[in-house]
């Protein structure tokens with residue numbers, strides 16, 4: 001699709017709906033190749049090859065308590081001590097009826113014993129005439145008491161991870177238990193992030209010159225991409241010069257970027273150079289989306305003939321909230337799909353508005369909100385959304401502590417307080433406020 005002319009680089013693009021944009025993007029995302037990763041570094045990745053327990057856990061009947069290994073049918077009484085079974089050791093120790101052995105938590109139950117009596121239910125006695133230590137067992141136990149049978153925790157052949165499962169910390173621990181020091185997982189995407197605009201200066205600029213704005217989008221997008229599990233590269237700030245932009249794209253591609261995220265320079269201005277560059281270097285699939293904020297959101301692919309790779313490019317609008325919303329609504333699910341997520345799409349919940357939400361007559365709007373769970377005191381309840389003040393797309397404070405984007409339909413007037421709307425989750429609800 002060609003732009004209409006140098007003064008209106010976006011004019012040639014028809015407006016599509018956000019759901020169409022999301023579908024187009026996911027259609028172009030390929031799951032990345034599989035790599036072997038040390039298991040503890042694979043947290044958050046998606047497993048590509050099953051991990052199966054080759055042996056049972058515990059591999060031997062193991063004591064659950066520090067105490068004495070006994071023959072349960074002996075019952076309470078005084079018994080000679082025949083030795084010690086300590087965790088990590090094995091020996092020729094045998095517990096005959098009428099004897100006990102000292103045992104520690106996790107140690108193999110000696111042959112002959114069938115239960116453990118915890119130390120609190122015993123007393124050490126003076127040695128008997130034969131010089132052997134003796135123990136008084138005060139309480140009888142049933143066979144199997146305080147013993148973990150072979151395989152009770154993990155049976156031999158148990159599938160710990162199926163292909164497609166996301167690896168969490170429990171999975172890392174379980175993989176460790178079954179001897180999988182490394183796992184096969186889908187590679188993390190390499191994401192290059194740049195900011196575009198002559199007015200943008202880096203965050204460490206102490207005093208701003210005339211017309212300058214500190215860069216909020218690049219640190220935000222680097223952090224957001226990393227949060228999805230991606231490996232990120234900071235490509236810096238690029239001014240409004242086609243040549244410098246192209247050089248930065250080339251460098252990102254040569255350095256192995258799977259995905260390039262830009263912000264700024266994607267709308268209707270004469271110096272909005274991103275769309276013309278993408279038209280030159282690749283294929284643009286959409287350049288305008290019916291959403292507020294985020295209308296000029298642009299998605300393209302670039303073929304790298306050298307490596308045969310297809311690079312996904314997300315050109316996000318410069319307004320900080322537009323970048324923030326577009327990342328959550330479109331880029332995040334793409335990065336998840338590349339990493340093999342079975343269901344990369346956004347998670348939505350229904351929420352009750354605690355105050356009216358103004359509708360936009362031209363576009364559905366994604367209003368930033370903080371949601372919390374409000375209990376009805378009888379075991380049920382619902383999510384309730386609190387707004388975050390002015391929803392200007394330049395006002396990133398509207399996203400401060402937000403955990404959801406309310407989907408406010410296009411229309412006139414307002415959605416009244418108390419109405420239920422759909423909300424896209426943009427944060428982990430573990431951080432949700434409790435009031």
Ligand SMILES: Nc1nc2c(c(=O)[nH]1)N[C@H]1C(S)=C(S)[C@@H](COP(=O)(O)OP(=O)(O)OC[C@H]3O[C@@H](n4cnc5c(N)ncnc54)[C@H](O)[C@@H]3O)O[C@H]1N2
Nearest residue numbers: 195213215216217264265266267268272295317318319322
């Ligand atoms: N004539 C029209 N003008 C605009 C339209 C339109 O339809 N017709 N759309 C508006 C919408 S909607 C958006 S969103 C913006 C997006 O424009 P760009 O992507 O080209 O962004 P810029 O013009 O470069 O910047 C917009 C705004 O954001 C500030 N900015 C940019 N980058 C950063 C950054 N990295 N960190 C912090 N702030 C940044 C920039 O200074 C501008 O204030 O276009 C509207 N215009």
Ligand code: MOO
Nearest residue numbers: 293294295322393
């Ligand atoms: O769509 Mo723009 O992102 O409203 O500000």
